Amino acid sequence: MSxxxxxxxxxxxxxxxxxxxxxxxxxxxxxxxxxxxxxNEQAQFGAGAMPGGWVDNPNVFIRIAxxxxxxxxxxxxxxxxxxxxxxxxxxxxxxxxxxxxxRVQQAEGDQGKYGNQNTDGSRSMRHWYxxxxxxxxxxxxxxxxxxxxxxQVPVHEVRAGIHKVVHPASGRELGFGDLAxxxxxxxxxxxxxxxxxxxxxxxFIGKESGLINGELKSAYPKAIxxxxxxxxxxxxxxxxxxxNTLYAVVARPPVYGAKVKSVxxxxxxxxxxxxxxxxxxxxxxxxxxxxxxxxAVVATNTWAAMEGRRALKIEWDNTPAxxxxxxxxxxxxxxxxxxAQSPGKVIRQSGDVEAALKKADKRVSATYYMPHMTQAPMExxxxxxxxxxxxxxxWAPVQNPRATREGIAxxxxxxxxxxxxxxxxxxxxxGRKSKPDFVIEAARxxxxxxxxxxxxxxxxxxxxxxxxxxxxxxxxLEAGLDGEGKATSWRHRTLSPSIASLFAPDPKHKGKFExxxxxxxxxxxxxxxxxxxxxxxxxxxxxxxxxxxNLPHAWAIQSFAHEMAIAAGKDHRDYVLDLLGPGREVxxxxxxxxxxxxxxxxxxxxxxARMRRVIExxxxxxxxxxxAGKGRGLGLAFHHSFVSYTAIVFDVEVDDEGELxxxxxxxxxxxxxxxxxERIRSQMEGACVMGIGIALQSEVSFKDGxxxxxxxxxxxxxxxxxxxxxxxxxLIDNPDDAMGGVGEPGLPPVAPALCNAIYAATGKRIRxxxxxxxxxxx
Amino acid sequence: MINLTINGQRHExxxxxxxxxxxxxxxxxxxxxxKFGCGIAQCGACTVHLDGVATRSCVTxxxxxxxxxxxxxxMADDAVxxxxxxxxxDLGVAQCGYCQGGQIMNAxxxxxxxxxxxxxxxxxxxxxxxxxxxxxxxxxxxxxRAADTEVSS
Numbered sequence: 001m002s003x004x005x006x007x008x009x010x011x012x013x014x015x016x017x018x019x020x021x022x023x024x025x026x027x028x029x030x031x032x033x034x035x036x037x038x039x040n041e042q043a044q045f046g047a048g049a050m051p052g053g054w055v056d057n058p059n060v061f062i063r064i065a066x067x068x069x070x071x072x073x074x075x076x077x078x079x080x081x082x083x084x085x086x087x088x089x090x091x092x093x094x095x096x097x098x099x100x101x102x103r104v105q106q107a108e109g110d111q112g113k114y115g116n117q118n119t120d121g122s123r124s125m126r127h128w129y130x131x132x133x134x135x136x137x138x139x140x141x142x143x144x145x146x147x148x149x150x151x152q153v154p155v156h157e158v159r160a161g162i163h164k165v166v167h168p169a170s171g172r173e174l175g176f177g178d179l180a181x182x183x184x185x186x187x188x189x190x191x192x193x194x195x196x197x198x199x200x201x202x203x204f205i206g207k208e209s210g211l212i213n214g215e216l217k218s219a220y221p222k223a224i225x226x227x228x229x230x231x232x233x234x235x236x237x238x239x240x241x242x243x244n245t246l247y248a249v250v251a252r253p254p255v256y257g258a259k260v261k262s263v264x265x266x267x268x269x270x271x272x273x274x275x276x277x278x279x280x281x282x283x284x285x286x287x288x289x290x291x292x293x294x295x296a297v298v299a300t301n302t303w304a305a306m307e308g309r310r311a312l313k314i315e316w317d318n319t320p321a322x323x324x325x326x327x328x329x330x331x332x333x334x335x336x337x338x339x340a341q342s343p344g345k346v347i348r349q350s351g352d353v354e355a356a357l358k359k360a361d362k363r364v365s366a367t368y369y370m371p372h373m374t375q376a377p378m379e380x381x382x383x384x385x386x387x388x389x390x391x392x393x394x395w396a397p398v399q400n401p402r403a404t405r406e407g408i409a410x411x412x413x414x415x416x417x418x419x420x421x422x423x424x425x426x427x428x429x430x431g432r433k434s435k436p437d438f439v440i441e442a443a444r445x446x447x448x449x450x451x452x453x454x455x456x457x458x459x460x461x462x463x464x465x466x467x468x469x470x471x472x473x474x475x476x477l478e479a480g481l482d483g484e485g486k487a488t489s490w491r492h493r494t495l496s497p498s499i500a501s502l503f504a505p506d507p508k509h510k511g512k513f514e515x516x517x518x519x520x521x522x523x524x525x526x527x528x529x530x531x532x533x534x535x536x537x538x539x540x541x542x543x544x545x546x547x548x549x550n551l552p553h554a555w556a557i558q559s560f561a562h563e564m565a566i567a568a569g570k571d572h573r574d575y576v577l578d579l580l581g582p583g584r585e586v587x588x589x590x591x592x593x594x595x596x597x598x599x600x601x602x603x604x605x606x607x608x609a610r611m612r613r614v615i616e617x618x619x620x621x622x623x624x625x626x627x628a629g630k631g632r633g634l635g636l637a638f639h640h641s642f643v644s645y646t647a648i649v650f651d652v653e654v655d656d657e658g659e660l661x662x663x664x665x666x667x668x669x670x671x672x673x674x675x676x677x678e679r680i681r682s683q684m685e686g687a688c689v690m691g692i693g694i695a696l697q698s699e700v701s702f703k704d705g706x707x708x709x710x711x712x713x714x715x716x717x718x719x720x721x722x723x724x725x726x727x728x729x730x731l732i733d734n735p736d737d738a739m740g741g742v743g744e745p746g747l748p749p750v751a752p753a754l755c756n757a758i759y760a761a762t763g764k765r766i767r768x769x770x771x772x773x774x775x776x777x778x
Numbered sequence: 779m780i781n782l783t784i785n786g787q788r789h790e791x792x793x794x795x796x797x798x799x800x801x802x803x804x805x806x807x808x809x810x811x812x813k814f815g816c817g818i819a820q821c822g823a824c825t826v827h828l829d830g831v832a833t834r835s836c837v838t839x840x841x842x843x844x845x846x847x848x849x850x851x852x853m854a855d856d857a858v859x860x861x862x863x864x865x866x867x868d869l870g871v872a873q874c875g876y877c878q879g880g881q882i883m884n885a886x887x888x889x890x891x892x893x894x895x896x897x898x899x900x901x902x903x904x905x906x907x908x909x910x911x912x913x914x915x916x917x918x919x920x921x922x923r924a925a926d927t928e929v930s931s
């Protein structure tokens with residue numbers, strides 16, 4: 001695990017120090033930063049290491065019409081994180097565009113042209129902030145050059161204002177629209193020629209607006225799709241309306257890997273509007289993004305297709321599913337809990353844990369369980385595909401248009417160029433729509449209807465039964481404390497099926513990126529540490545769920561740290577600050593395998609000082625230490641994920657009947673520089689509510705390989721009464737570090753903080769999620 | 779033949795009696811603002827007004843949809859609906875936005891019935907509308923903001 005020489009060289013130059021120097025905004029420094037960034041980023045880390053990399057050519061992303069209308073091309077999926085607003089805002093600010101004259105256009109799926117478009121991993125702003133600013137700065141320079149040419153003055157005498165270029169010496173000015181045609185003919189300036197705006201020149205970037213902790217600072221006018229959303233005009237995947245469309249639903253095997261044995265479709269074909277049934281062969285296990293197989297019903301409207309499906313008589317053959325047909329959540333949990341009692345594959349080790357445990361004055365031990373869950377975006381999977389003259393065209397709410405294109409091209413044996421993917425708005429994603437299986441399934445059906453669009457609609461039951469489930473997890477921890485309650489040893493065994501089982505023969509162990517999500521990167525300063533990963537086989541499709549394996553890791557570690565504090569008789573906050581130790585930068589390569597969310601460990605170390613700061617801020621804002629009163633308590637948890645830092649404190653009350661009220665959540669968040677604080681707040685608020693569901697309600701359980709929850713009556717997600725009465729988000733002002741992720745890091749600490757608060761209020765320790773009726777007084 | 783009056787316009791449709799109003803609106807009439815989320819009246823994404831009452835169109839057969847049907851597409855022309863929409867915009871309520879049409883329909887029906895609801899009444903009235911993005915605190919704040927806004931006639 002040694003670093004290459006050029007890495008060391010770069011480390012010596014200290015890109016981070018350079019970044020910190022940027023606060024002054026000197027142009028030369030900016031230019032230097034880009035060059036250094038380019039040399040490294042395109043090689044190993046960050047945006048440059050992603051398939052397709054980054055693109056900063058203004059001609060790709062920015063169009064200016066002669067009437068002055070500026071169109072910014074957005075190359076990332078919009079699924080509620082607000083990227084269509086925030087990224088466009090970044091470009092518009094740097095360009096100097098008048099917000100009223102800015103429009104957004106969604107890029108088609110084309111990574112060759114637009115750079116990486118796979119919208120997951122909380123990467124959109126972190127990877128595209130710099131390229132979009134460069135693209136806009138280049139466009140601004142081209143407009144200035146066009147004006148200088150027209151006025152026949154040196155370019156340094158002109159400057160761009162808001163939506164115009166002025167020549168102060170003569171008082172002349174021309175609008176962006178007037179200059180657009182001439183500017184377009186100019187060469188794109190080199191990156192070294194670019195001078196980005198200084199912070200004081202910015203109008204949108206980093207500026208607070210909208211609702212801040214219950215107070216409206218200023219109405220939030222910038223939401224690009226806001227008006228369309230509130231008037232019902234926004235186009236999601238399900239809203240694509242092409243002439244001559246046929247509608248389809250699919251009956252899929254209830255057990256992962258099963259196949260159709262026989263089908264009687266005679267009654268289905270008699271349903272008014274049903275046109276055809278189609279038997280789909282699944283590709284078996286591992287399924288990756290391929291259709292699961294089954295029987296499709298194609299009709300003149302969605303309802304007729306659903307009625308037709310209801311009338312199908314299908315016999316399933318579970319033989320190819322193997323032992324998936326015996327999969328039961330209860331038995332599986334017991335098997336993992338048993339396996340957790342024995343040593344597993346060693347992931348990280350320092351000191352002699354067993355010896356330290358034997359010597360300990362006190363030993364603390366606990367096992368935590370987190371069940372399968374499903375993303376359940378409000379818009380269930382849906383896609384429209386039309387195949388005509390050897391070309392396929394898809395319209396769908398997908399997070400990863402590239403994988404969608406590849407999947408369709410693979411299925412239809414077409415060249416990639418013959419497959420077009422139009423990305424609609426996503427009615428929620430949360431990882432579900434990273435998997436384009438539903439679009440590939442629609443393409444399979446469209447193959448049978450040359451020239452006719454097929455809209456494949458998944459029902460909510462389909463969505464829950466045939467999800468890419470969040471991995472079920474058992475985490476077993478044991479710690480030794482000395483006479484003062486100080487931790488001397490820490491042993492953590494984590495067991496979950498791996499997402500890798502979706503793509504290859506089941507490895508039965510978590511992979512690098514899974515362990516790197518808060519398990520091996522655990523930053524506590526304890527003399528003896530051993531982290532192990534015993535095996536856990538997969539029996540269903542396992543997939544990404546917002547913040548992924550950070551969920552069980554944070555849930556277990558943060559719950560356990562609280563249990564240790566209780567055992568030591570110490571205040572929880574004081575205890576975890578002591579566990580973390582003094583502020584320092586933990587090198588990912590020394591604590592983990594350096595996966596680090598794909599980011600440069602020099603730019604993005606695990607910064608204990610930042611971790612401490614969010615803990616101190618959240619507890620401070622929440623009034624930590626105050627007298628809570630009977631049945632009331634505060635609970636804390638924190639976590640580092642997607643190279644950002646989150647801490648949360650809940651103030652809860654549990655009454656005599658076991659009824660829980662969440663009075664308040666105080667969330668402190670540090671993602672480094674904030675492009676659009678307003679949308680960062682909204683992501684934190686939303687993650688808080690989603691996390692409450694993970695803690696209290698959400699579970700998909702299996703019996704005989706079949707998901708036992710059908711719809712929102714059984715698969716419970718938060719409703720308005722479950723939300724905290726007050727959610728306060730405290731953004732850490734930290735422009736000097738490198739930008740971190742936003743969409744996911746708010747989620748992992750929510751469940752443990754809530755359960756720790758429940759303990760503080762009641763003395764009841766929750767070790768199995770969801771809480772469900774565990775608080776009910778019998 | 780089924781007759782539906784949607785946003786003041788009459789539609790004569792050749793559809794079965796038991797087709798849910800949702801699919802008649804979406805697939806047959808072709809208006810897409812009303813969303814499918816669950817099909818069993820658990821999420822509220824499909825909420826329309828039937829004679830002013832918030833109604834889950836996914837479980838309402840077209841044969842029972844006798845009366846004035848109003849959808850999200852008509853809310854901008856409704857004094858209460860517009861102030862609710864404006865409050866949503868002012869507070870940046872929406873994240874993905876998929877459920878928000880249904881939320882606005884439900885909130886508008888509430889404010890027409892109860893112009894100055896207590897917080898508790900709002901929470902109770904909105905409990906049937908799911909938002910997976912978790913925008914509930916802003917939805918609540920927006921309804922309170924709309925309730926405090928006088929309707930311009």
